[in-house]
Amino acid sequence: MTPMIDIVFLLLIFFLLSPSDDPGQAYLTTNLPNLGQSGLPGDDIYLAVEIELQVPEANTRDVVIVLKDGRCFGRNFEGLMAALADMRARGLPADHPVLIRPWMACRHQWVVRAFDTAVAARFENVHFAVPYL
């Protein structure tokens, strides 16, 4: 019996320890601006739909969503999604640039939520503003 028990133990150890991909983990993918070239964004970025993520008070984890046209959604990402979906319905193409411009103190979760919302509204060309540029 010894060899069989050995092999069973080996298989048990292997399947217990082998790191499996967490099925709940996923990735949002985008491209960074290539700073090796001019260091400046392309012209199309000035036409982008801009989503500003403001922080209402210092040291708060809250967020206020403001579009470039001045519309403010508070923390209502569903409202933002409806506004973005409306832009798409009015003929803005899927590859029209969307620029997310978070304040420095804005929490990462809100930046991801804004990216999610733009993707859910079927925009495919979503970028982040890097303020040091």
Place this chain on the structure above:
Amino acid sequence: MHRKVRRKSSASGAVSFNMTPMIDCVFQLIIFFVLTSQFIQLQIEQVTLPLSFAAKPKDVSEYLNVVINLVDEDDPKCMVLGQQVDYRVIEGDNELSRLLKDRKQDAGEGKPLNVILRADALIPYEAVASVMLAAGRAEIEGWWITTEIKDMDEVLKD
């Protein structure tokens, strides 16, 4: 003083060795080295990932990646391969951008290298932007944000 060595012998008198313990040991060593190398490749730190409904699962092992962990919301630290790396924005290259440039050079010409960001959900954007800038200086274009995937309703309620 002579030690008596016991050997199994068949009825005909031929000597035979029991190979089972040696094969066991070899298997154990193979499994140990395979698993430890896989854990090193994961390059991950414990973070609370942001929730997402639009993110897509991907097989990370199919790409050439550098995993950058951003931990501790109060005093953000950048961890790469278990080492703390200075990512603060300075004039010219910082430690992180130098590390990324080296990795890109090691990868070879024409091979795309991705940065996989694993940032805590409550990390301020300032830290993320600093890492983005370092990756931009290293001319890395692929930017993957690791998230925990949930249903849209669940995320929007959060």
